[in-house]
Amino acid sequence: MNIVEQIDKINMQLTVKGYKLTPQREITLKVLLENERDHLSAEEVYMLVKQEFPEIGLATVYRTLELLAELQIVQKMNFGDGVARFDLRMEGHDHMHHHLICKVCGALEEIQDDWLLDLEQRVATEYGFQVTDHRLDFTGVYHTCKNNSKQCKRTGKAVS
Ligand SMILES: [Zn+2]
Ligand SMILES: [Zn+2]
Structure with a gap:
């Protein structure tokens, strides 16, 4: 599945739960998907999102990440360095x-x-x-x- 297809899939998950894929949410998702192996922190996601969407605020990125975690699309992880990192859950893996x-x-x-x-x-x-x-x-x-x-x-x- 390429990134566009993955975003479509997640968009459907959001719709089912009554959420819209706003441009801010979409760019945040894109950054997470493009850097899937990197287990980014919220700040790192923000820095990458900002490159494409300079007017976005850190609070918006935080809220989006929290929402995605709540919907079990991403998992908030701690790997022992004291920083919360966001990890994508595999499609079809519970x-x-x-x-x-x-x-x-x-x-x-x-x-x-x-x-x-x-x-x-x-x-x-x-x-x-x-x-x-x-x-x-x-x-x-x-x-x-x-x-x-x-x-x-x-x-x-x-x-x-
Ligand atoms: Zn992982
Ligand atoms: Zn298991």
């Missing part, structure tokens, strides 16, 4: 994807497959509890970051 967070290069990689299905089944059987969502972030170090190179060979990120 459960949140997993993350690998490298402590050396700082990269944040996503695992889109749900690796928790067996565990969810076990929780259902042993606790009579249906899992509707979860978060699983792995913190660690890439092999490619361990050998004191300047740049992680896997992620291309600078090693500090």
Whole structure:
């Protein structure tokens, strides 16, 4: 699905809930979709939105992000650096994807497959509890970051 199709899809989700895709909301969505891998903070989204829509205010971007989070289109995440970051939920995936967070290069990689299905089944059987969502972030170090190179060979990120 390209970005235009993704925006159309989200537009339908908004309409169903009684919200309109205003130009401000559309540009915010576009920035999120274009930078999907980057897990942007509200300020970062704002800086990018401003380039195309200079008259937009930070408060509007905040409100849009909060609305998208409320509608479960994005997920507000904290990866331990004290900054709320916005992560798109995968179309058709009810459960949140997993993350690998490298402590050396700082990269944040996503695992889109749900690796928790067996565990969810076990929780259902042993606790009579249906899992509707979860978060699983792995913190660690890439092999490619361990050998004191300047740049992680896997992620291309600078090693500090
Ligand atoms: Zn993510
Ligand atoms: Zn799951």
